[in-house]
Amino acid sequence: MTTINRTSSKSCFGGKVEFYKHSSSSCNCEMSFSIFIPQEASTENKLPVLYWLSGLECTEKNFMEKSGAQRCAAENSVIIVAPDTSPRGCNIEGEDESWDFGSSAGFYVNATQEKWKNHYNMYDYVVTELPKVIAANFPVNDKKSISGHSMGGHGAMMIAIRNPEEYYSVSAFAPICAPSLCPWGEKAFGGYLGDDKNTWKMYDSNCLVETATQKIPILIEMGACDPFRETQLHLETFHETCQKHEYPLTANIHEGYDHSYYFVASFIEKHIEYHAQHLRSLS
Numbered sequence: 557m558t559t560i561n562r563t564s565s566k567s568c569f570g571g572k573v574e575f576y577k578h579s580s581s582s583c584n585c586e587m588s589f590s591i592f593i594p595q596e597a598s599t600e601n602k603l604p605v606l607y608w609l610s611g612l613e614c615t616e617k618n619f620m621e622k623s624g625a626q627r628c629a630a631e632n633s634v635i636i637v638a639p640d641t642s643p644r645g646c647n648i649e650g651e652d653e654s655w656d657f658g659s660s661a662g663f664y665v666n667a668t669q670e671k672w673k674n675h676y677n678m679y680d681y682v683v684t685e686l687p688k689v690i691a692a693n694f695p696v697n698d699k700k701s702i703s704g705h706s707m708g709g710h711g712a713m714m715i716a717i718r719n720p721e722e723y724y725s726v727s728a729f730a731p732i733c734a735p736s737l738c739p740w741g742e743k744a745f746g747g748y749l750g751d752d753k754n755t756w757k758m759y760d761s762n763c764l765v766e767t768a769t770q771k772i773p774i775l776i777e778m779g780a781c782d783p784f785r786e787t788q789l790h791l792e793t794f795h796e797t798c799q800k801h802e803y804p805l806t807a808n809i810h811e812g813y814d815h816s817y818y819f820v821a822s823f824i825e826k827h828i829e830y831h832a833q834h835l836r837s838l839s
């Protein structure tokens with residue numbers, strides 16, 4: 557069993573916000589995550605988990621510190637787990653050179669390129685390893701949902717589209733909707749997966765919805781004043797692809813909101829309630 561080391565524990569709305577580090581076999585380095593555990597969680601009362609994937613430049617801290625999700629998670633009896641956004645400190649040349657590639661920018665893929673493939677396996681980490689670590693160490697049942705922001709919003713959609721039987725619901729805030737078509741995605745996929753764009757499709761939600769058979773509905777919030785909306789996020793393209801392939805998508809655009817955690821904080825309660833409803837519905 558993986559040993560996990562708690563680095564901090566704080567009371568929050570009757571429950572606990574805790575931070576952990578552990579040795580990851582997928583990423584071959586130490587990984588970090590944060591967790592919110594509602595007060596009533598116990599071995600006799602195991603709770604479902606909402607996984608939260610953060611965006612570029614984030615660590616496991618941003619969501620816990622800025623979203624204000626804990627009160628609603630406590631009220632709805634949902635555990636929240638927020639992993640770091642990439643491996644770190646792997647001594648890979650260039651890993652800390654830019655804010656949109658390498659550290660803080662794992663993009664939730666399994667790298668195939670020589671330089672990155674030993675460590676940058678965030679897909680396996682989030683889909684397989686982390687849920688096992690959580691199940692072995694916390695009072696969780698086997699029900700999971702997933703959400704995220706920007707790069708992490710895409711990660712949540714891509715992971716849920718590929719694993720619809722694993723997640724009860726999926727949602728995203730200001731997601732990168734078609735990574736193969738935007739500068740952030742092209743840089744990351746090119747670097748981690750190589751130049752052959754065919755290999756990018758398995759990690760691109762805009763491609764995955766074309767062939768999905770079991771269709772898990774997607775809920776998106778997007779700020780109308782998000783400065784990345786036109787250049788990086790491509791919601792309209794994704795919307796068209798979903799319509800064409802009859803993939804269920806609800807996208808809400810909010811006047812005046814941008815890309816920041818102030819936007820996430822403004823709508824997070826609605827999403828936690830949405831996930832809680834799904835996590836409760838099939839019990």
Ligand SMILES: N[C@@H](CCC(=O)N[C@@H](CS)C(=O)NCC(=O)O)C(=O)O
Pocket residue numbers: 610611612613614618622655705706707815816817
């Ligand atoms: N550094 C970028 C912006 C990066 C950014 O907006 N990151 C988002 C996710 S894509 C975030 O959550 N940042 C951390 C935070 O706001 O706490 C820029 O120069 O425009």
